[in-house]
Amino acid sequence: MGTVVDAPAVVTEKEVVAENMLGDKKVTVVFVLGGPGSGKGTQCSNIVEHFGFTHLSAGDLLRAEIKSGSENGTMIENMIKEGKIVPSEVTIKLLQQAMIKNENDKFLIDGFPRNEENRAAFENVTKISPAFVLFFNCSEEEMERRLLGRNEGRVDDNIETIRKRFKVFVESSLPVIEYYDAKDKVKKIDAAKPIPEVFEDVKAIFAPYAKVIV
Ligand SMILES: Nc1ncnc2c1ncn2[C@@H]1O[C@H](COP(=O)(O)OP(=O)(O)OP(=O)(O)O)[C@@H](O)[C@H]1O
Ligand SMILES: Nc1ccn([C@@H]2O[C@H](COP(=O)(O)O)[C@@H](O)[C@H]2O)c(=O)n1
Secondary structure (H helix, E strand, O other): OOOOOEEEOOOOHHHHHOOOOEEEEEEEEEOOOOOOOOHHHHHHHHHHHOOOOEEEHHHHHHHHHOOOOOOOOOHHHHHHOOOOOOOOHHHHHHHOOOOOOOOOOEEEEEEOOOOHHHHHHHHHHHHOOOOOOEEEHHHHHHHHHHOOOOOOOOOOOOOHHHHHHHHHHHHHHHHHHHHHHHOOOOOEEOOOOOOHHHHHHHHHHHHHHHHHHO
16 A cells, blocks of 8 residues: 555644534544454544544444344344445444434544445545544454454454455455545554554544543
8 A cells, every 4th residue: 555654643733623514513523444453443442531532333333233123134244244344325324323413523433434335425425524544554463363352252253254354454445545545634553562552652643632622
């Protein structure tokens, strides 16, 4: 891939200004991307605690949809077991509903957009573009080790599905990161380091948001 800027690449004051509308609310959206097991969810929890964002994980929303007994549940479950990307209309509807329901105006959207279809459809439907994209970079070897040790009972944390998820990440998700990189919107983090060290780099990027929390 191209020349993604390494952390700590701080967010400028201009980037902090929310320019997207969601109904009558101005919102700031940060996409959080990275391979499966790169530590997106772990660091999103830290960002929520320190910088007042709301964390919306596309994967969690899809898993909740399965549990709710929705008509799409079986289709979503089969896609997740195969490591495939669920059609954008389903995921975008869940993300939109979650953002509208929430009073916050700052959202971390974790694990989305996962492919070009996700990206283009989200932009077309919501007219929202991200302030920036936080990209957790980690080797497959390390991500595999983490996923096999996660122990949360996920149907996709088995070696067969993990390998499929890695393939989808390289073939479909990395091009999305390259798309935003070409727009200078990617903040790349070395996610192979221990959790507290990764968060030090994340903090440097989010520092300007500390000033705008009221
Ligand atoms: N920097 C780190 N070093 C070691 N282990 C980590 C690190 N970050 C996260 N982990 C652990 O790795 C596992 C995967 O982390 P996490 O769920 O945050 O990844 P993710 O990118 O959100 O994964 P997925 O895309 O599959 O949901 C968890 O068990 C977590 O505790
Ligand atoms: N935009 C997305 C995000 C996720 N999925 C499906 O969910 C699985 C798990 O996602 P995590 O982010 O929790 O790892 C993923 O492998 C996909 O099957 C999706 O379809 N679209």
